[in-house]
Amino acid sequence: MSDIIISLQNISAEYDGEKVIDKLNLDIRDHEFVTFLGPSGCGKTTTLRIIGGFIEPTEGDVFFEGEKINGLPPFKRNVNTVFQRYALFPHLDVYGNIAFGLKQKKVPKDEIRTRVSRMLKLVNLEGYETRKVDQLSGGQQQRVAIARALINEPKVLLLDEPLGALDLKLRKEMQLELKRIQQTLGITFVYVTHDQEEALTMSDRVLVMRRGEILQTGSPEDIYNEPINAFVADFIGESNIVDGIMLEDYLVEFAGVQFECVDAGFGSMEDVDVVIRPEDFKMVSVEEGQIKGKVESITFKGVHFEIIMDGHGYKWMIHSTQSREVGAMIGLTLTPDDIHIMHKMKEDEV
Amino acid sequence: MTKKTAAYPYLAWALLFIAIPLGLIIYFSFTDGAGSFTFENIIRTGRYFNVFIKSIWLSVISTAICLLIGYPVAYLMSRASSITGRTLLLLIMLPMWMNFLLRTYGWMTILENNGIINQFFGLFGLGPFELINTQGAVVVGMVYNYIPFMILPLHSVMLKIGNDILEAARDLGASPGRVLTEVVFPMSLPGIRTGIIMVFVPSVSTFIISQMLGGGSNQLIGDIIELQFLGNAYNPNLGSAISFVLMLLVLLIMSVSGFLDDDDLEEKLL
Amino acid sequence: MKTWAKTYLGVFLTFLYAPIFVLILFSFNNSKGRTFTGFTGKWYAQLFSDAAVLDAMFTTLVVAIVAASVATIMGTAAAIGINNMEGRMRSSVMSMTYLPIINPEIIVGVSFMLLFVVAKNILNSVGIPFQFGWITLIVAHITFNVPYVILSVLPKLRQMDASLMDAAMDLGCNHWQAFSKVIIHEIKPGIVSGFLMAITFSVDDFVVSYFTTGAKHQTLSVLIYAMTKKRVSPEINAISTLLFGVVLLVLVIINISERRNLEKRKKARRIAMQEVEGR
Numbered sequence: 001m002s003d004i005i006i007s008l009q010n011i012s013a014e015y016d017g018e019k020v021i022d023k024l025n026l027d028i029r030d031h032e033f034v035t036f037l038g039p040s041g042c043g044k045t046t047t048l049r050i051i052g053g054f055i056e057p058t059e060g061d062v063f064f065e066g067e068k069i070n071g072l073p074p075f076k077r078n079v080n081t082v083f084q085r086y087a088l089f090p091h092l093d094v095y096g097n098i099a100f101g102l103k104q105k106k107v108p109k110d111e112i113r114t115r116v117s118r119m120l121k122l123v124n125l126e127g128y129e130t131r132k133v134d135q136l137s138g139g140q141q142q143r144v145a146i147a148r149a150l151i152n153e154p155k156v157l158l159l160d161e162p163l164g165a166l167d168l169k170l171r172k173e174m175q176l177e178l179k180r181i182q183q184t185l186g187i188t189f190v191y192v193t194h195d196q197e198e199a200l201t202m203s204d205r206v207l208v209m210r211r212g213e214i215l216q217t218g219s220p221e222d223i224y225n226e227p228i229n230a231f232v233a234d235f236i237g238e239s240n241i242v243d244g245i246m247l248e249d250y251l252v253e254f255a256g257v258q259f260e261c262v263d264a265g266f267g268s269m270e271d272v273d274v275v276i277r278p279e280d281f282k283m284v285s286v287e288e289g290q291i292k293g294k295v296e297s298i299t300f301k302g303v304h305f306e307i308i309m310d311g312h313g314y315k316w317m318i319h320s321t322q323s324r325e326v327g328a329m330i331g332l333t334l335t336p337d338d339i340h341i342m343h344k345m346k347e348d349e350v
Numbered sequence: 351m352t353k354k355t356a357a358y359p360y361l362a363w364a365l366l367f368i369a370i371p372l373g374l375i376i377y378f379s380f381t382d383g384a385g386s387f388t389f390e391n392i393i394r395t396g397r398y399f400n401v402f403i404k405s406i407w408l409s410v411i412s413t414a415i416c417l418l419i420g421y422p423v424a425y426l427m428s429r430a431s432s433i434t435g436r437t438l439l440l441l442i443m444l445p446m447w448m449n450f451l452l453r454t455y456g457w458m459t460i461l462e463n464n465g466i467i468n469q470f471f472g473l474f475g476l477g478p479f480e481l482i483n484t485q486g487a488v489v490v491g492m493v494y495n496y497i498p499f500m501i502l503p504l505h506s507v508m509l510k511i512g513n514d515i516l517e518a519a520r521d522l523g524a525s526p527g528r529v530l531t532e533v534v535f536p537m538s539l540p541g542i543r544t545g546i547i548m549v550f551v552p553s554v555s556t557f558i559i560s561q562m563l564g565g566g567s568n569q570l571i572g573d574i575i576e577l578q579f580l581g582n583a584y585n586p587n588l589g590s591a592i593s594f595v596l597m598l599l600v601l602l603i604m605s606v607s608g609f610l611d612d613d614d615l616e617e618k619l620l
Numbered sequence: 621m622k623t624w625a626k627t628y629l630g631v632f633l634t635f636l637y638a639p640i641f642v643l644i645l646f647s648f649n650n651s652k653g654r655t656f657t658g659f660t661g662k663w664y665a666q667l668f669s670d671a672a673v674l675d676a677m678f679t680t681l682v683v684a685i686v687a688a689s690v691a692t693i694m695g696t697a698a699a700i701g702i703n704n705m706e707g708r709m710r711s712s713v714m715s716m717t718y719l720p721i722i723n724p725e726i727i728v729g730v731s732f733m734l735l736f737v738v739a740k741n742i743l744n745s746v747g748i749p750f751q752f753g754w755i756t757l758i759v760a761h762i763t764f765n766v767p768y769v770i771l772s773v774l775p776k777l778r779q780m781d782a783s784l785m786d787a788a789m790d791l792g793c794n795h796w797q798a799f800s801k802v803i804i805h806e807i808k809p810g811i812v813s814g815f816l817m818a819i820t821f822s823v824d825d826f827v828v829s830y831f832t833t834g835a836k837h838q839t840l841s842v843l844i845y846a847m848t849k850k851r852v853s854p855e856i857n858a859i860s861t862l863l864f865g866v867v868l869l870v871l872v873i874i875n876i877s878e879r880r881n882l883e884k885r886k887k888a889r890r891i892a893m894q895e896v897e898g899r
Contacts, residue, residue: 353700353701353704353795354701354704354705355701356697356698356700356701356704357697357698357699357700357701357702357705357713358701359694359697359698360694360695360697360698360701360766360770361698361713363694363762363763363766364716364717364763364766367732367735367759367760367762367763368716368719368720368763369716370735371728371731371732371734371735372719372723372727372731374731374734374735374738375727375730375731375734378734419632422628423628423629423632426621426625426628426629430621433878433879433882434621436875436878437875438629440871440875441633441636442636443820444864444867444868444871445636445637445640446820446821446823446824447820447823447824447863447864447867447868448639448640448643448860448863448864449823449824449826449840449841449844449860450824450825450826450841451826451841451844451845451848452643452844452852452856452857452860453639453640453643454639455639455643455844455848455852456638456639456640456642456643457639458654459639459642459643459646459654460638460639460642462654464654464655465654466642494635494636494639497636547722548722551722551723551724552724552725554724555724555725555726555727556726557726557827558826558827558845562848572724572726575726575727575730576726579730579733579831580830580831586734586737589730590730590734593726593727593730593731596724596727597723597724597727600722600723600724604722
């Protein structure tokens with residue numbers, strides 16, 4: 001287990017007198033790009049701040065390379081943070097901001113200069129040394145913030161929704177850029193976001209969080225294809241979630257129709273959530289359809305059409321490259337792979 | 351365009367009651383009682399050179415003490431929760447509702463020879479110490495009365511230093527002490543500048559504090575001016591000339607400190 | 621907050637409130653001197669039959685309220701006008717606005733005195749009676765109050781969405797309606813705090829009042845100043861304690877209701893968040 005760089009054991013934390021993290025356990029491996037994904041208030045930022053040393057957990061231990069670091073102040077941790085709104089020092093120029101960490105460590109001036117220019121190159125900001133930070137665009141400020149953290153050669157870089165303030169196009173660019181930087185340097189990135197697409201694009205591993213708990217951990221593919229419950233399914237991408245009954249292993253009934261599926265091990269006649277991704281439906285003629293209904297609306301989304309169909313008492317969302325007329329009757333079919341069965345969440349979790 | 355007119359009543363008022371009165375000071379400075387031009391008043395101001403020096407010296411000390419005491423107060427207020435910060439701000443403003451003269455009178459009660467402090471020392475057979483009618487008492491009075499004007503601009507500048515900035519500094523390896531010297535201090539410089547002016551100017555021109563706490567021997571420039579207008583030495587021409595010199599002095603200090611070039615001064619004054 | 625921080629603030633506040641405490645204590649002092657000889661409430665009782673003190677209090681409050689009100693109206697209008705100015709015009713108007721704030725108070729007071737003396741001579745020579753009194757006091761107070769109103773309204777105007785005015789006029793308001801129906805609500809906090817600041821500075825003012833007051837109506841400060849030459853009557857302590865108490869009470873009430881509001885907002889936010897999540 002020597003490749004585990006950060007380990008959180010039984011961590012609880014409070015914010016404003018409220019418990020925001022409850023007995024959380026987590027291992028982060030070296031060189032990994034891990035993303036905490038969840039809605040606001042799920043405890044993802046708090047977890048990040050515990051690793052950074054800005055918050056002390058009320059319970060539990062934090063380990064860094066096997067060593068307990070509870071109570072160690074941020075400036076003694078081999079971890080650096082890229083803050084949500086950059087937190088650049090307005091009284092310093094770009095050079096001063098990036099050099100700040102090395103100056104604290106009393107690194108010789110010459111070395112600071114070479115390392116700063118190397119960093120500026122890494123983040124594509126050569127020649128910006130003497131710019132005031134308020135004269136930079138949002139994307140450039142973001143790059144300075146990243147360079148400022150990375151120059152200290154941390155083993156782990158913490159990123160707290162670093163792209164939240166950028167526009168869509170820039171955000172996409174920076175996603176690729178961050179991934180490239182992480183691969184170039186080969187260090188661990190711990191990334192916090194509420195944007196599922198961002199999480200799926202960049203991460204080696206995604207942790208979906210909700211109310212201070214980790215609901216599911218896995219590779220982006222696993223999480224997308226095999227969400228553990230309806231919340232994860234709904235949060236990661238769009239999905240149709242309907243009530244179903246597990247008749248027996250490999251046989252489920254929903255929308256009044258029986259379907260073969262690939263899941264087993266549920267109780268007989270157990271109430272379940274059935275999740276179907278909109279792109280998994282196959283549109284066929286009414287006669288052939290397992291589910292039938294009337295097209296209620298159709299919207300062009302660039303690559304595909306989004307069709308809402310009304311049938312069997314539900315509104316179904318379908319993504320397809322083919323168009324249909326509004327008001328037309330259509331049928332839908334599913335293969336067993338397309339049907340994801342999940343235990344119902346307990347009442348208090350909803 | 352039409353909306354600028356909203357300011358016209360104020361402009362007329364300011365011309366009549368700000369510009370003209372100051373013009374009158376200049377006019378009186380350079381005329382004698384009969385209204386003819388003279389440098390006599392300005393030259394006579396030179397006699398009070400030592401009083402000017404003393405006023406400036408005591409004000410410099412008071413301003414430095416205000417900065418020293420007020421800086422940590424402003425910093426702690428800016429880091430407190432918003433409701434605690436607001437409460438502290440109110441607590442600092444609240445004494446203003448007890449009259450300024452009365453507060454200074456309160457200090458007389460505390461500092462005088464049979465005052466509270468000396469009574470306390472008397473319990474141990476010590477004293478009485480000569481506290482009142484000293485330069486030290488004048489400095490206490492200045493610090494006490496004007497320290498809010500140091501804290502307020504410092505506080506409003508420090509409020510703008512986000513906690514994430516301080517966290518970033520700590521994250522990058524700065525110890526708590528270095529966070530203060532390398533981030534908080536340079537970022538609060540504009541507030542320091544405003545605070546210094548806001549304390550120095552009333553200190554250097556006070557006449558009440560020196561009269562009440564300094565006794566007769568600690569006359570400051572404000573006392574001299576007051577004497578020329580409402581005192582026995584009635585001579586508004588000389589009084590205007592001294593005021594004019596004092597105004598120049600204040601302007602000089604402000605322009606040296608760069609105070610007047612500040613773009614968003616208005617946000618720091620309040 | 622850490623212990624040392626609390627201690628530091630505690631010591632500082634003690635320094636700030638030491639004379640206040642002494643003044644309140646001496647409003648209950650049995651004798652007139654500056655040594656405490658025993659508790660009494662008699663100064664509070666005598667206060668209400670002392671015409672000089674009551675008149676001074678009345679003058680102080682009337683001057684403060686009238687001056688602050690006029691200053692608030694004129695200052696708010698001025699701020700709107702200034703906000704629409706640019707370049708040199710704006711900066712020269714702003715310099716004039718700073719003057720009464722950064723100019724030494726005694727110079728402001730003296731310059732008013734000169735102005736009113738000159739005005740008196742001119743007016744009296746043409747047969748118009750004019751004396752130092754209500755008018756000189758109020759004019760002087762308005763003048764040093766206006767800058768505070770302007771400086772607290774201006775930032776609110778700048779923070780305001782610039783299209784609000786356009787939107788209001790686009791929807792059929794004229795300038796005045798746009799102001800009274802839209803703008804004023806946006807800048808209200810600035811107006812209120814400007815007004816409160818003006819009243820506070822007015823009540824506390826001594827220097828400017830001293831140079832502009834007439835023989836008849838004195839403000840509390842000027843009355844106290846006359847007394848400090850000899851001995852300040854405990855009645856003054858008593859009336860100041862009353863004023864201080866009223867202000868303190870008002871602030872405490874405001875503070876408590878703010879705390880309550882904050883709690884409510886917190887709760888509402890929590891519920892809203894859970895709703896979003898439970899979707």
